[in-house]
Amino acid sequence: MSRFGNIGHRLYTGEVSFDFVGRRRLWTIISGVILVAAILGLSVRGLNLGIEFKGGQIYTVTKPGVTVAQAQKAANDLTHDSSALVQTANGAKGEQILIQISSAEKIDPTTGQNTLSQSLGLSQNQISTQSLSASWGHDISQKALEGLVVFMVLVTLYLAFAFEWRLALGALVALLHDLVITVGVYALVGFEVTSGTVIGFLTILGYSLYDTVVVFDGLKSATNKLTKQNKLTYSDAANASLNSTLVRSINTSVLALLPVAALLFIGGGLLGAGVLNDISLALFVGLTAGAYSSICVATPMVAWLQEKRPEYIELARKVKQRRAAEAKAAAEGRTLEDDAPQAEVTVPAPTGGPRNQPVNRTRSERRSSGGRR
Amino acid sequence: MASPKSRPRDGYPGRALSLILVIMVALVATMVGTGNIKPRLGIDLAGGTSVTLQATSSDKNAINPANMGIASGIMRDRVNGTGVTEATVQVQGNDEIVVNVPKGTSSTQLATELAQTAKLYFRPVLAEQQQVNAASLPKSSASPSASSSGGAKPSGSASPAASSSGKPKASGSGAAAAPSASKTQGDALSQDLKASSSASAKASASASAHASSSAAAAGTPKAAATPSAVPTTGTVAGQLGGTVPAALQQQFNAIDCTTNAGRLAAQNAANNAHETDQVVSCSTTAGSSGAWTKYALDKVAVDGTSISKAQANLSTQTGQWEVDLSFNSHGSSQFAAITGQLAKNQTPTNEFAIQLDGLVQSSPYVSNAITGGQATISGSFDQASATSLANVLSYGSLPLNFKQLEVVTVSPELGGSQLDAGLIAGLIGLILVVLYSLVYYRGLGLVAVASLLVSAILTWSLMSLLGGAIGFALNLPAVCGAIVAIGITADSFVVYFERVRDELREGATLRPAVRNAWPRARRTILVSDFVSFLAAAVLYFFTVGKVQGFAFTLGLTTLLDVVVVFLFTKPLMTLLARRNFFNSGHPWSGLSPERLGVRNPLRDSRGSRRPVRPTAGKEA
Numbered sequence: 001m002s003r004f005g006n007i008g009h010r011l012y013t014g015e016v017s018f019d020f021v022g023r024r025r026l027w028t029i030i031s032g033v034i035l036v037a038a039i040l041g042l043s044v045r046g047l048n049l050g051i052e053f054k055g056g057q058i059y060t061v062t063k064p065g066v067t068v069a070q071a072q073k074a075a076n077d078l079t080h081d082s083s084a085l086v087q088t089a090n091g092a093k094g095e096q097i098l099i100q101i102s103s104a105e106k107i108d109p110t111t112g113q114n115t116l117s118q119s120l121g122l123s124q125n126q127i128s129t130q131s132l133s134a135s136w137g138h139d140i141s142q143k144a145l146e147g148l149v150v151f152m153v154l155v156t157l158y159l160a161f162a163f164e165w166r167l168a169l170g171a172l173v174a175l176l177h178d179l180v181i182t183v184g185v186y187a188l189v190g191f192e193v194t195s196g197t198v199i200g201f202l203t204i205l206g207y208s209l210y211d212t213v214v215v216f217d218g219l220k221s222a223t224n225k226l227t228k229q230n231k232l233t234y235s236d237a238a239n240a241s242l243n244s245t246l247v248r249s250i251n252t253s254v255l256a257l258l259p260v261a262a263l264l265f266i267g268g269g270l271l272g273a274g275v276l277n278d279i280s281l282a283l284f285v286g287l288t289a290g291a292y293s294s295i296c297v298a299t300p301m302v303a304w305l306q307e308k309r310p311e312y313i314e315l316a317r318k319v320k321q322r323r324a325a326e327a328k329a330a331a332e333g334r335t336l337e338d339d340a341p342q343a344e345v346t347v348p349a350p351t352g353g354p355r356n357q358p359v360n361r362t363r364s365e366r367r368s369s370g371g372r373r
Numbered sequence: 374m375a376s377p378k379s380r381p382r383d384g385y386p387g388r389a390l391s392l393i394l395v396i397m398v399a400l401v402a403t404m405v406g407t408g409n410i411k412p413r414l415g416i417d418l419a420g421g422t423s424v425t426l427q428a429t430s431s432d433k434n435a436i437n438p439a440n441m442g443i444a445s446g447i448m449r450d451r452v453n454g455t456g457v458t459e460a461t462v463q464v465q466g467n468d469e470i471v472v473n474v475p476k477g478t479s480s481t482q483l484a485t486e487l488a489q490t491a492k493l494y495f496r497p498v499l500a501e502q503q504q505v506n507a508a509s510l511p512k513s514s515a516s517p518s519a520s521s522s523g524g525a526k527p528s529g530s531a532s533p534a535a536s537s538s539g540k541p542k543a544s545g546s547g548a549a550a551a552p553s554a555s556k557t558q559g560d561a562l563s564q565d566l567k568a569s570s571s572a573s574a575k576a577s578a579s580a581s582a583h584a585s586s587s588a589a590a591a592g593t594p595k596a597a598a599t600p601s602a603v604p605t606t607g608t609v610a611g612q613l614g615g616t617v618p619a620a621l622q623q624q625f626n627a628i629d630c631t632t633n634a635g636r637l638a639a640q641n642a643a644n645n646a647h648e649t650d651q652v653v654s655c656s657t658t659a660g661s662s663g664a665w666t667k668y669a670l671d672k673v674a675v676d677g678t679s680i681s682k683a684q685a686n687l688s689t690q691t692g693q694w695e696v697d698l699s700f701n702s703h704g705s706s707q708f709a710a711i712t713g714q715l716a717k718n719q720t721p722t723n724e725f726a727i728q729l730d731g732l733v734q735s736s737p738y739v740s741n742a743i744t745g746g747q748a749t750i751s752g753s754f755d756q757a758s759a760t761s762l763a764n765v766l767s768y769g770s771l772p773l774n775f776k777q778l779e780v781v782t783v784s785p786e787l788g789g790s791q792l793d794a795g796l797i798a799g800l801i802g803l804i805l806v807v808l809y810s811l812v813y814y815r816g817l818g819l820v821a822v823a824s825l826l827v828s829a830i831l832t833w834s835l836m837s838l839l840g841g842a843i844g845f846a847l848n849l850p851a852v853c854g855a856i857v858a859i860g861i862t863a864d865s866f867v868v869y870f871e872r873v874r875d876e877l878r879e880g881a882t883l884r885p886a887v888r889n890a891w892p893r894a895r896r897t898i899l900v901s902d903f904v905s906f907l908a909a910a911v912l913y914f915f916t917v918g919k920v921q922g923f924a925f926t927l928g929l930t931t932l933l934d935v936v937v938v939f940l941f942t943k944p945l946m947t948l949l950a951r952r953n954f955f956n957s958g959h960p961w962s963g964l965s966p967e968r969l970g971v972r973n974p975l976r977d978s979r980g981s982r983r984p985v986r987p988t989a990g991k992e993a
Contacts, residue, residue: 062786096787113782128787131780139427139778140920143466147915151908158907162900199850199923202916203857206908206927210861210901214868217897248871251813255867256860258809259802263856266798276794279853279923 018246020295021239021303027296031177038184045187050194051100052132053141057107059099059116060128066120071097074119078112144198151205159213163220166305171212174298178208178289185285192278200282207256207283208290212298214252218245219299227311230318235303242299253291260284386944393827393940400834412833413840415848415922418792420785421475426775428468435773436468443767444775445470447729461844465921469778473846492644493677493765495708496670497715498724498736499651503664504631621651621669630655630665636732639667643731648673657732668733670726674711677729679704683766685759694754696763698747705746713742727765734765795852802856803829806863814870820949821866824942828862831933836926845925854926861905861927862934866942868901869894873946887950891943898938906931 020027051058061071068086075084078101085100099116101107113129116122152172159168182204186193222241223234232240242249263280306312404410416423428436428444441464448470449462460474624642629635636655643652649672656666682699700708715723716739724738737750750762783791803825811818832855839845872894876886909928913921 060784060787062784062790096790126784126786127782128784129780129782131777133776133778140916143916144912144920147911150915151911154911155904155907158903195920196850196853199853199920202908202912202920203854203923203927205912206905207861209904209908210864213901213904214864214897217893217900221893244875245871248867251867251871252864255806255809255863256857258805259799259856259859262802262805263798263853266794266801276791276798276849276853279850279857283857 017239017243019239020242021235021300023296024300024304027300031293031297034181034184035177037188038180041184041187045190047183047187047193048190050192050197051102052195053138053193054102055133056100056102057112057132058130059101059112060130061097061099061116061120061122062126062128066097066122068097070120071099074116075099075101077119078107078115140195141198144202147202148205155209159216163216167216167220167302169305170298170302171209171216173301174212174290174293175205175208177293177297178204178286181289182282182286186282191281194278196276196278197282200279200286203279203283204286204290207287208293210256211249211253211290211294215242215245215249215294215299216302218242218248219302223306227315230315230322233316233319234306234312236319238299238303238306242295246295249291249295253287257284257287257291260287386947389940389944390948393936396940397827397830397834400831400838404834404837407838407841409837409841411840412836412847413845414788414792415846415851416473416475416781416788417783417849418788418795418847418852419475420783420788421473422780422782423474424472424777424781425465425779426470426472427778428470428773429776430773438464440773441468441470443764444773446764448472463844466916470775492728492730493680494648494673494728495675495677495711495725496652496654496673496728497711498668498721498726499671500625500669501721501724501736502667504629504667505664621653625653625667625669628653628655628667630667636665640731643728648676652731654726654728654731654733656736657729657734666733666736668726668736670728670733674725675700675704675707677766679707680766683763685754685756685763687756688749688751691751693751694756694759695749695751696754696759696766697749698766700746700748702746705744708746708748709742709744712739712748713744715739716741727762729765735762791849792852795849795856799852799856799859802859806859810863810866816949817866817870817873820942820945821863821870823945824866824937825859825862827941828930828933828937831937832858832930835929835933846922847926848922850920850923851926854923855930858927858930858934861902861931862937865898865902865934865938868897869938869942869946872897884950887946895939895943899935902931902935 059075072084072086075086078084085098087098087100101112113127117127120127152175156168156172159171179201182201185191186197191197218241219238222244223237226232226234226237260280260283263276264284266276307316426448428441430436445462445464449460460472462470462472465471628639628642630639639653639655643654646652651672652670654668654670656668679700680698681701681704682697684697686695686697687693688695711725715725717723720738721736723740724736726733726736728734735750737752754762807818807822807825810821814821836845836847840847869890872890873883873886876890877883881889906928909924909931912924913928916924
């Protein structure tokens with residue numbers, strides 16, 4: 001724990017540092033490979049759409065003692081063929097049997113419920129039914145897609161306003177990256193897509209951006225007065241900022257994943273298929289991708305965009321000069337005078353509020369707040 | 374806190390804490406006071422049947438809130454008509470109606486009925502006959518009915534009348550043309566009044582001979598012959614034979630309007646019939662005497678979609694409730710023609726039946742041709758029954774069809790196990806988050822736990838209250854949203870705590886660190902919570918059903934997160950920073966400078982040489 005804390009401190013001070021921004025090519029390759037795989041999977045294999053998208057009925061039998069074979073037989077009697085899909089799932093109160101019947105069978109849900117309950121010797125209210133029109137899933141996805149587009153437009157505008165357009169663009173790319181990867185994983189692994197999955201996908205929106213915003217917030221203040229020095233390029237500052245907030249990023253991601261993992265465990269382990277499982281699976285994949293993308297995609301992308309701005313090109317040139325001079329000086333065995341300018345941009349540079357108030361302060365307070373402006 | 378000079382730099386932690394305490398107490402008290410101590414559970418958790426219907430229409434503009442409201446009102450009546458209690462009917466999104474029927478009544482049957490397209494027709498009455506279930510026959514009702522059994526004397530002129538719809542449109546005769554309809558059958562609420570008054574109204578309006586026949590119930594023969602609700606054939610059938618087609622005659626005899634099954638059969642048959650078919654139909658409710666009315670109806674004279682407006686009004690002249698009807702131009706000419714024709718007939722063939730979904734809602738009689746497209750149906754309505762009939766009529770003008778999107782029945786066992794799973798998952802998630810917070814943040818972790826607790830209390834009480842206030846029902850995705858929100862809430866604390874630690878790493882002592890960390894942490898929390906809330910809000914407005922429930926919970930908890938961080942976590946931190954345990958950097962406080970790796974927490978020299986960052990140099 002204390003070592004953990006120490007790492008946090010060393011990351012903060014820059015004693016330990018991972019070069020996230022500089023490894024842009026590596027991230028591009030990794031993300032590119034995953035994205036290509038995801039898109040390939042999506043176009044070749046397609047999504048395994050659940051019954052909600054195809055239409056049909058799901059009967060859930062909760063009575064213990066009914067075997068799969070019995071249920072399959074009863075379902076076959078109902079459909080007069082063997083098209084029905086019979087699965088078991090563990091409920092919190094014993095085993096459940098799910099019988100899925102395609103809408104192509106054109107069986108009235110009432111009839112289905114009656115017939116099944118008779119042939120399995122159950123009372124009607126021991127069988128839960130779910131009857132879905134083929135358009136249901138399509139409908140809900142359609143609306144979800146509309147929402148997605150609106151959200152992206154709004155959030156891009158907001159981020160462009162709160163930060164600037166380059167950061168907004170970076171966040172948007174990271175978001176799309178997460179969504180495509182999540183959908184791609186679904187296509188590749190062949191998880192069933194249900195309405196719960198759609199909900200999960202949509203939640204990734206908020207979460208992926210939450211992470212990114214937290215990172216960008218640090219980034220913004222870290223690069224606030226960057227052009228006033230010549231020791232750090234934008235990329236260097238961005239990287240330093242990422243490292244100093246790395247513990248926070250990891251903690252937020254871990255804390256976000258913990259409840260989702262609990263859902264997944266309960267949903268997958270105890271309840272079998274179901275809404276809980278579907279939502280949490282999509283979230284789990286999406287959040288993991290989101291944690292990666294906010295650090296390894298969004299920020300490097302922003303740095304890349306920023307480095308194209310004249311002032312940062314100029315800055316990079318100055319930094320290069322300075323480093324060349326340093327290297328030369330080192331070769332000649334003398335040190336360059338000081339690193340005072342650097343202290344001005346120590347990351348993260350504080351901003352805001354009460355620090356500029358001319359109120360009575362103790363010495364230590366003044367030190368922590370007054371001197372930074 | 375960026376505070377004005379007069380305020381203490383720490384803000385007023387005590388005030389904020391008391392405020393949130395007051396809010397919590399108030400919420401919990403309201404919760405207990407109104408009896409909503411638990412969130413309402415959705416169908417998927419409590420068991421029951423849920424039907425989602427989607428309105429479709431050739432006219433896009435027809436799908437509007439007003440029409441959906443009327444449609445859901447009709448749906449409610451339909452559901453309640455089947456004897457189901459506690460059903461909720463809600464408009465969801467723009468174009469969907471969700472009917473939730475709680476556990477106990479597992480009825481996919483209901484779903485099938487609800488999905489049926491509601492059709493409102495005006496059909497001339499060819500014959501009518503009252504039926505009384507022997508079992509439910511009150512002693513008193515038998516006596517008046519004994520006089521005559523089903524005095525339907527069909528005129529034969531009804532069908533020509535209907536076919537002559539394109540006929541002269543009474544142009545000049547004024548919109549105020551005599552409203553002359555009265556009600557013989559109608560809404561359950563005031564059936565007794567209507568039954569009696571309709572008889573008298575008829576007597577006064579036209580030949581007195583009608584009175585007895587229209588009020589007559591074929592109770593006696595039936596009661597004698599079939600104690601257990603078997604179709605009444607016999608005497609009435611003979612009298613109708615002349616005008617009703619043979620096929621209809623058989624059907625007419627076969628149908629027993631006194632039983633649910635019989636009415637349903639009649640309803641289904643009527644629904645499946647074409648507009649040009651003659652049909653047999655039942656009244657939607659029984660009269661006070663327990664008498665149901667069975668009708669033989671002609672083909673459709675006026676389609677309900679021709680109604681442009683229907684409204685319940687209190688007549689200024691009679692002081693009675695009545696229903697005003699307006700037709701569009703097509704409908705008013707049709708209506709003028711049919712009423713002109715009907716007015717010549719004798720009871721009951723001077724009546725037209727208002728048939729909704731294959732059941733006759735009301736069958737007012739006509740004594741004059743009603744031209745000009747305005748009609749008033751009067752009788753002994755009270756406000757409720759008039760409004761109800763007006764709604765039925767308005768419904769006819771709704772060019773909406775309903776498509777069954779989803780039907781779910783959940784057995785109580787399944788619902789219970791899903792609820793348990795959700796709660797267990799939530800509990801495990803919470804425990805994991807608490808453990809992580811405590812292990813990583815130690816003393817600060819307790820602050821996080823307390824904040825989560827406050828957040829949980831607020832969420833629970835708000836959900837319970839919203840269940841009572843706006844019918845918010847907690848479904849499985851909503852539970853899921855709440856669980857996911859644990860993470861979001863915890864994230865805010867992480868942001869704040871990490872900022873405080875950053876300040877400490879820079880060599881600040883605790884109190885200023887807590888104070889100075891706040892503005893930046895606040896900014897980050899607000900920005901990220903805003904994004905999260907935006908996602909929830911967009912989802913809420915653009916989606917429906919399950920997704921909406923999820924979005925609602927997520928949005929609610931995000932808002933509460935802001936409230937909790939501002940009013941609880943921050944003030945609590947401020948107060949705790951004054952305590953020696955934290956302020957001295959006790960190893961278990963989670964704020965010990967040594968543990969944070971700050972080697973020299975009390976460096977001197979103003980101007981703060983902060984830790985040197987060799988970062989750039991190292992990596993370059």
